[in-house]
Amino acid sequence: MKRNYGPRYSAPQTLWLTLFFAAPLVIIITYSFMKKGLYGGVEHEFSLDAWKSMANPTLLSVFLKTLWVSIVATGITILIAMPCGYSIARSHNQTIRLFLVIVPFWTNFLVRLYAWIAILGNEGFLNQMLRWLGFRESGFQFLYNQGAVILVLVYMYLPYAILPLYSTIDKFDFSLLEAARDLGASKMQSYIKVLLPNIKGGIVTAILFTFIPIFGAYAVPLLIGGKDSYMLGNIIADQITKTRNWPLASAISMAVTLLTAVAVYFFLLKKPKPQHVELDSEVLSGNDALSGEVH
Amino acid sequence: MKGSDVTVSSVSKSFGDFRALKDINLEIRKGEFFSLLGPSGCGKTTLLRVIAGFEDADSGSVSIDEVDVSGLPPDKRHCNTVFQSYALFPHLTVYENVAFSLRIKKMPNRLIKELVTRHLAMVQLEEHADKKPSQLSGGQKQRVAIARALINEPSVLLLDEPLSALDAKLRQHMLMELDAIHDKVGITFIYVTHDQQEALSVSDRIAVMNAGVVLQVGSPQQIYENPASEFVARFIGETNILQGKILTREGSLNTIDADGFGAILIDDETKVVVGDDVVATIRPEKIRISNDRPSGAELNVLHGIVEEPVYSGFQTKYIVRTDTGAKVIIFRQHANWSEGIPDIEWKDEVFLSFSARDMVIVGKSA
Structure with a gap:
C-alpha cells in the first residue's frame, strides 16, 4: 500500500503557519473580548467593552475616510495600471519593462517613503525645481495632506496592480479587438466591450492586491499625511502605543479583517467560473453531416 | 447581383525591410467568389488585411464600389471578415457573438432577435444559441464566425484561411457550405487560402500570388490549363516541367529540344x-501510358520504364x-477497368504519349 507522506512533508509549513499566523490571530480575537489593563495589556476577564466602544462617531468617521481613501487610491492605481499592463503585454521588450516595474521592490518600503518626503517636502526636490523655474519663493505645501497620501499609496501599490493585469492581458487574444473593429465597434468600444470583460479576472486580482493593503495602510498616512489623514491602521497603532487600550485595538483589527474577508468573498463569488466543455470530435455522417453532429 | 466590386490599385506594403506587397492591381467583380491563392508568406493575408482596413498600404489605394476607402478604419468599411482563428468573443454566447454588430448599431432588441435567429438558422446553429464558444466544435465555431460576419449585411465578405483549422473531411464539407452560402447571399467573397484544391473547387476567379506579386488572375480552368508561369504551373496541381530551346516554329506548332526529353512538339x-x-509543361493526367506504341498526328511519344507506381484508389x-x-x-484514372486494359506494374516497359496541344509554354527561361 502506498503511504501518504503529504502531512509529514507539509508539517514544517503547518507548524510555521500555526505559530505565526493562526496563534496570533487567536490571541487577538481573545484580547478583543477582555478588559483593558491599566498600563496596556489586558486583564484576563471577559468583557464586551471593546466591541461596544467601537460604536463611536470618531472611529466611524475614520473608518469611512479610510474606505474613501482606499477606493480612490485603488481606482487611480487600476486606471494607471491598465494602460501600463496593456503596453507591456504588447511591447517587444517585455522583460526590460517588467524589470523596471519590479526594480522599486529592491529598495525598502520606508526608504522609498522617505524619498517621497525628500521630493515633496517644503525644501524638497520639487519645490526647489519650482523655485528655480520662478514660482513663488515660499514654496508649496505638498506634504501632510490627503492628496499626498493618495499619491504615495498609488505609487507604492502600482506594481501589485500592473503585474496581474499584465499577465492576463498578455494571454488575451488581440485578434478579438480586430474582430470587434471589423464588426463596427470604435476603438474605445472594442476595449470596453471585448477587452475589459475578457481580462476581468486580472482586474479583480489587481483590485484585491491594492485595496486590501491600502485599507490597512499605516506608515504612509503617518509619515506623509497630516492630522486629517488618519486611517484605521493609525488608530489601531495609537490604541496600542498611546491610549493603551489593547482590547479596542484588537477589536478594530478583527472588525477590519472580517470586513475585508467578507468583501473579498463576495467579490470573488461574482466572478463567473470558466466553462471548459471541449468537444473533441465532430462526427460526420455521410451527406447529412450537419444534422448528424453529435453533442 | 448584390455585393460590391473591389478595386485594388498599385498597393504596396512593407514591414521593415520585408516587402509584403509589391504594386498589386486587382479588379474584383460584384458578387464574385474571388480567391487569393499562394504559399504562406506570399502576401495574400496582408492584402486581405489592407482591404479590411487592418493595415494601411504604404502606397496605392483600395476602392469598394468606386469609393476610395484607403485610410478608413475597419468599422467604417462595408466589409466583414471571417478570421483564421475565428476570433469569437469567449465571454459572449453564440447568440451575443452574432448579435454583436447589431448591438453596436443600437438596433432594437426585437429586430436583433429576428435577425440573429434567421442567421443562426442559416448556419444551422439554432440549438446552440446559448452556448459559449468554448463549448463548440471547430466546425460550429466556424459557422458562428460566418453568421457573425454576415449579419451586418456586408457587401464584401473577407475570409482569411477560414478552413485551415479544420480536419480534411470537415474542410471539404465546410467548403461546399461556404459555396452554398455565397450562392444564397450573393455578395462578393474574397477568400484567402494556400490550398489550391479549395481555390479551384469554389472560386469564380483566382489570383495566384507569390513573394508579394500577383502572378496570374483567371478562372480555375485558365489557371490550371494555361498557367502563366512556371511557378503557377508548379503550385497548382502536379505537373511535368520541360526546359528546352525552340528548334522550329510553323504557325503555332513548335518543336523544342527539351533537356532529357529530346524533340517535343508543342x-x-x-x-x-x-x-x-x-x-513548357504537361499535366500528368494528359499523358497516356500504354504497353503498345500509340500513333497519331502531333503526338509526342516517349519510351521508358516504370520506376514507381503509386496506387490511390481512383x-x-x-x-x-x-x-x-x-x-x-x-496519372491514370481507373474509370475503365472493364475495358480490360492490362495492368501496368513496376519495371514494366511503357510508352508515354501526349498531344502537342496539351503542352503549354509557361515562359522563357533566362
Whole structure:
C-alpha cells in the first residue's frame, strides 16, 4: 500500500503557519473580548467593552475616510495600471519593462517613503525645481495632506496592480479587438466591450492586491499625511502605543479583517467560473453531416 | 447581383525591410467568389488585411464600389471578415457573438432577435444559441464566425484561411457550405487560402500570388490549363516541367529540344522565335501510358520504364524514367477497368504519349 507522506512533508509549513499566523490571530480575537489593563495589556476577564466602544462617531468617521481613501487610491492605481499592463503585454521588450516595474521592490518600503518626503517636502526636490523655474519663493505645501497620501499609496501599490493585469492581458487574444473593429465597434468600444470583460479576472486580482493593503495602510498616512489623514491602521497603532487600550485595538483589527474577508468573498463569488466543455470530435455522417453532429 | 466590386490599385506594403506587397492591381467583380491563392508568406493575408482596413498600404489605394476607402478604419468599411482563428468573443454566447454588430448599431432588441435567429438558422446553429464558444466544435465555431460576419449585411465578405483549422473531411464539407452560402447571399467573397484544391473547387476567379506579386488572375480552368508561369504551373496541381530551346516554329506548332526529353512538339500561341530558351509543361493526367506504341498526328511519344507506381484508389500515379533520362509523372484514372486494359506494374516497359496541344509554354527561361 502506498503511504501518504503529504502531512509529514507539509508539517514544517503547518507548524510555521500555526505559530505565526493562526496563534496570533487567536490571541487577538481573545484580547478583543477582555478588559483593558491599566498600563496596556489586558486583564484576563471577559468583557464586551471593546466591541461596544467601537460604536463611536470618531472611529466611524475614520473608518469611512479610510474606505474613501482606499477606493480612490485603488481606482487611480487600476486606471494607471491598465494602460501600463496593456503596453507591456504588447511591447517587444517585455522583460526590460517588467524589470523596471519590479526594480522599486529592491529598495525598502520606508526608504522609498522617505524619498517621497525628500521630493515633496517644503525644501524638497520639487519645490526647489519650482523655485528655480520662478514660482513663488515660499514654496508649496505638498506634504501632510490627503492628496499626498493618495499619491504615495498609488505609487507604492502600482506594481501589485500592473503585474496581474499584465499577465492576463498578455494571454488575451488581440485578434478579438480586430474582430470587434471589423464588426463596427470604435476603438474605445472594442476595449470596453471585448477587452475589459475578457481580462476581468486580472482586474479583480489587481483590485484585491491594492485595496486590501491600502485599507490597512499605516506608515504612509503617518509619515506623509497630516492630522486629517488618519486611517484605521493609525488608530489601531495609537490604541496600542498611546491610549493603551489593547482590547479596542484588537477589536478594530478583527472588525477590519472580517470586513475585508467578507468583501473579498463576495467579490470573488461574482466572478463567473470558466466553462471548459471541449468537444473533441465532430462526427460526420455521410451527406447529412450537419444534422448528424453529435453533442 | 448584390455585393460590391473591389478595386485594388498599385498597393504596396512593407514591414521593415520585408516587402509584403509589391504594386498589386486587382479588379474584383460584384458578387464574385474571388480567391487569393499562394504559399504562406506570399502576401495574400496582408492584402486581405489592407482591404479590411487592418493595415494601411504604404502606397496605392483600395476602392469598394468606386469609393476610395484607403485610410478608413475597419468599422467604417462595408466589409466583414471571417478570421483564421475565428476570433469569437469567449465571454459572449453564440447568440451575443452574432448579435454583436447589431448591438453596436443600437438596433432594437426585437429586430436583433429576428435577425440573429434567421442567421443562426442559416448556419444551422439554432440549438446552440446559448452556448459559449468554448463549448463548440471547430466546425460550429466556424459557422458562428460566418453568421457573425454576415449579419451586418456586408457587401464584401473577407475570409482569411477560414478552413485551415479544420480536419480534411470537415474542410471539404465546410467548403461546399461556404459555396452554398455565397450562392444564397450573393455578395462578393474574397477568400484567402494556400490550398489550391479549395481555390479551384469554389472560386469564380483566382489570383495566384507569390513573394508579394500577383502572378496570374483567371478562372480555375485558365489557371490550371494555361498557367502563366512556371511557378503557377508548379503550385497548382502536379505537373511535368520541360526546359528546352525552340528548334522550329510553323504557325503555332513548335518543336523544342527539351533537356532529357529530346524533340517535343508543342502547339502553343505564345510568341517565341527559333533559338529561344523556353519552359513548357504537361499535366500528368494528359499523358497516356500504354504497353503498345500509340500513333497519331502531333503526338509526342516517349519510351521508358516504370520506376514507381503509386496506387490511390481512383487513380494510379506512375513515375516513369524515359530512355532519354527524364522523369515523368503520369496519372491514370481507373474509370475503365472493364475495358480490360492490362495492368501496368513496376519495371514494366511503357510508352508515354501526349498531344502537342496539351503542352503549354509557361515562359522563357533566362
